[in-house]
Amino acid sequence: MDGRAHNIPAVLRLLLGFVVLSTVAGLLLAGLAVPAIGATGQAAKSGVDFFNDLPSDFTVSPLAQQSKILDAQGQLIANPYDENRIIVPLKKISPAMQNAQIAIEDARFREHGGLDLRGFTRAVVSNAQGGDVQGASTLTQQYVKITLQENALRRGDKAAAEAATKKSYARKLQELKYAVNVEENYTKDQILEGYLNLVYYGDQAYGVEAAALNYFGVHASRLNVGQAALLAGIVQQPTAYNPLLNPDQAQARRDVVLTRMQQLGFASAKDVAAAKKIPVPKMIKKQPVKGVCHRSSQPYFCAYVMAYLQNSPQMAVLGKTPEARLKRINQGGLTIRTTLNPTMQKDAQTEIERAVPVNNKSNLGGAISVVEPGTGKILAMVQASDFEKTQTNLNVDKVYGGGPYGYQFGSTAKVFGLVTALEQGMPLDGKIYVPFATAKKEYVFKSDKVVGAPCGADKPWGVTNDYAIGGRQMSLGEGIGKSINTWAAQLTIDVGPCNVLDTMKKMGVHMANGQDIYRSISNATLGSGTTTPLDLASAYATLAAGGKHCEPSPIASITTPDRKAITFPAAKCTQVISADTANAASYLLKGTFRSGGTAQGTWNVDARPAAGKTGTTEKHNQGWFVGYTPQLATAVWIGNVQVADKNGTLYSLNGKCFGDYGCFREVFGGTVSAPVWAATMKKLSEGMPVKDFPAPSEKARRGxxxxxxxxxxxxxxxxxxxxxxxxxxxxxxxxxxxxxxxxxxxxxxxxxxxxxxxxxxxxxxSGSGQASAAQAPQQPQPQPTTAKPGRTKKPPPPNK
The missing domain is CATH 3.30.10.20 (Trypsin Inhibitor V; Chain A)
Known part of the structure; x- marks a missing residue:
């Protein structure tokens, strides 16, 4: 009697199982919306009512909710995701892989309508006798279960995720009803494609493409019979059959799959036998797991966009926190169209690599940012480095994936003194007295406008020139075109270094850590502070746009899966200097390309008007050229990636070789950076109408x-x-x-x-001789007045 008593629960489970089976069979025969014919008794009626009340509409795949990052022409840059997953169409999954998965999971997949009655019957009896709900799931049912679980996890709903895999008849019936709905609305190939892209293959590899690359280093389209069998076998127990953790169990499981494939006619006996001979460890060629942007055709720009979406105030519409935004990006099915021009990107990448070979051994780096004046659109962003080895984006701020500070920007800073002078009313042909200095003999500025002054220096400030020049009046055009340091220093003192730094800030220049350039006269005059190529391209674009500065932005539009636009603030554009000042500055900066200018001969300014400025930093550590046409503003940086050795001694570009451009004893901004800028801009400007900057107004000319x-x-x-x-x-x-x-x-x-x-x-x-000690004022330092501008045996080299 005790034995019978112990068996009562099993008998009840068996009876309930047959009731459920009868109910389901009747439902399938008569249609899901009507009671099962022949079902009798209250239990059957309750089962029918329960089944009919279950939801039936099913959203096929969370994979359809993956976001897309596109370039300006709609080409895919990246698919953001939470998991190591690469979605591929069924045609890019080898037939061997498709057959292997069907063979081991659902041999009658192509025949049933979501429920395999034969397997279901067997499972009901087994489960009723053993007490566990297991087995019998068709591939379609598995797909439903995994999709429900994935959707719940993406919502952060742990309870729903657990419910999706709970062992119960109620869950099985819901899964079944969803499976039938899926079969009614999708083809077998669509279901199989979704399954193979969704299922987990262990070792953090989701979907067959990621798994194939992860374990074998091949695409899913190239999987052979043995590889396919190994992957297909993992699905049932991803940890137990993980070939990296448990190669023996994985091999045994692989062989089961191979045998099943042969039995079903999916593989020949010869191929199966050959596959079984290869030990699993010899099959594995483990690949490093790659993130979203590692897979991108434009990894640095991809990483910048991802960081921009998460951290830019402009993108607050995506979420209150970076974490919330990332979740929406990864799971929201957004289409994010960027401003990147793929043709310009390709051309810029080609040109920077011509000068700075990727993976060079010379500590050389190179980067180019291209911005559209008047909109702030980032049209290109490239650098000469390997994303696999370094993910630091040399073009942008730290918050967007750049380094902590950027690089010193040298004489590109002189533009801001020029703009300040013009804004204050100095006429276009204005002249100032320029102290004399040489490369070895500095002029020391000692006045109270420098020492101890706001934005000044804490001691007398010595300035050299790259060659002997000064001791005379010099125009704005000559000073900026030849990039004379003592001219720039005197001009900065005249207009006020704090004012110059304010102009610099208004035009968009700051350090890569987001802080303002440190307020010193050296930073205001000679670019001793640090910034990024994108900042400088944006700042010079202000001049091209008639004094309007636009914050640089990589995002053109964002739409939801149902194609509704997400509205976000446009890039902030502000008139920061007058159009008169901007046009006058552009007029003077054309001189950089003319005879005597530091970039002379690199650009035909008469054929296509352009303006710009070279930049060389202390000890020839970094080289720059930033220039613009009315349509494009481009910054080129070529310099030492590591600035100094462990003792703080600055590395120099002098004596280094620059790819196709050759080797140089002395390197200035005009030596390599300016020619790279010219070659890049020539390609980028192809097909664009030739435009000139507006002529300086009479007011700007008079001051x-x-x-x-x-x-x-x-x-x-x-x-x-x-x-x-x-x-x-x-x-x-x-x-x-x-x-x-x-x-x-x-x-x-x-x-x-x-x-x-x-x-x-x-x-x-000085009368007929030098001033006496009694007569001489305390501040000035006497300078030669008879010295002529220095000349060398060849034209003066490009200046700082």
Whole structure:
């Protein structure tokens, strides 16, 4: 009697199983919406009612919700995802793999309508007798279960994920009803494709393409019979049959699959026998797991876009936190169209690699950013490095995947002093007195406008030139075209270094860590601070756009799976300098390409107008060229990736070789960076109409000038008082030969007129000889006045 009592639950389970089987069979025969014919009794009626009340509409695949990042022409850049998964169409999965999975999971897959009655009957009896709900799932049912689980996990609904795999008749019936719905609405090939892309193959590989690459280093289209059998066998127990963790169990399982394939006619006896002879460890060629952007055709831009979507204030519409945004990107089925022009991207990549070979042994790096003036659209972003070895994007800020600071930008900074001077009203042909200096003999600026001043220096500031020049009046055009350091230093002092740094900030330049350029006169004048190519391209685009600065953005549009546009703020564009100033600056910056300019001969400015500036940093550590046409603004950086050795000694570009461009004893911004810019811009501009910048207005040409009072032969104190009464400030800037009494004012810089509020440089008379100690003022350092601009046996090299 005790034995019978113990068997009562098993008997009840068996009876219930047959009721369920009868119910399901009747439902399938009579249709899902009507009671089963022949089902009798309250249990059957309850089962029918329960089944009919279950939901039936099923969304096939969470894979359809993967997002897409596209370039401007709609070509795929990347598919963001949470898991190591690569979606491929069925035609790119080998027939051997398709057959292997069907053979071991659902041999009658091509014949049934979602339920295999033969297998289901066997399982019901087995489960009723043994107490466990197991087996009998068709491939379609498995697909339903995995999809439900995946969807729940992506929603963060752990309870629903557990319910999707719970061992119960209720769950099985729901799974079955969904499976029938799937079979009614999708073809067998669609179901098989979804399954093979969705199922987990162990070792963090989801879907057959990722698994094939992970274990064998081949695409799913190339899987042979043995490889296919090994993968197909993993699905049932991904850990137990993981060939990396348990090769013996995996091999035994593989052989079971191979045998089954032979029995079903999916593989020949010869092929099966050959496959079984190969030990599993010898089959494995483990590949490193690659992330989303490692698989991208444009990995650096891909990584930048992913970081931008997560961190840019402009993308707040995607979520309140980076984590929330990433979840939506990975799971939301978004179509993210970027601004990247694939043709420009390819051309820019080709040109930078011509100068800086990828994986070179010379510590050389190169990067190019291209921005559209007036919109901020990023049209190209490339660099000469291997994403597999370094993921640092040299073009962008740290928050978007760049380095912590960027690189010193050298004389590209002189543009901001020029713009400040023009904005303050200095005329287009304005001149200032430029102190004399050589490459070895510096001029030391000591005035209170420098030492201890806001944005100044904490000690006297010495400045050299790349060759002997100065000791005379020099125009804005000559100073910027030849990139004379003492000209830039004096100009910065005249207009105020704080003002120059403010201009720099307004035009979009900051350090890669997001902080402002440190407020010192050296940073304002000579680019001793650090920034990125994208910042400089964006800043110079401001001039091309008539003084309007637009924050750079890589995103053109974002749409949902149902093609509804997600509205987000457009790139912020602000008029930061006047159009008069921008046009005047562009006019002067054309001189960089003309005779005597630091990029002379690299670009025919008359054939296609362009403006730009070279940049070379201390010890020839980095080389730059930033230039623009009315349609494109492009920054080229070529420099030492590692800036200094462990002792802090700066590396130099001098003596290095630059691919197709050759080797150079001395390297300036005009040596390689400018030619690379020209070659790149020539390709990028093909097919574009030739446009010129608007001519400087009469107001810009005249400036906002006020007559300077005559202070000839006045003492320094008297001249200073007179100038201050007229609304100017004054400082001693040097000595000149003059008939004026020794130590008195012999001239001013500028002379005649100057912008209201400008600093007027006082040039003191040295009489017939040097000033005596009693006569000499404390601040200026006497300089030769008879020295002529230095000449070498060849034209002066490109400047900083």
């Amino acid at each position: 906002n000038l006020v007559d300077i009072p005559n202070v000839y032969a006045r003492s320094v104190s008297s001249a200073t008082r007179i100038l201050q009464d007229a609304g100017f400030s004054a400082q001693v800037v040097g000595y000149i030969s003059s008939n004026a009494p020794n130590g008195t004012v012999a001239g001013t810089s500028p002379s005649g007129s100057a912008p209201q509020g400008a600093t007027i440089g006082l040039l003191l008379s």
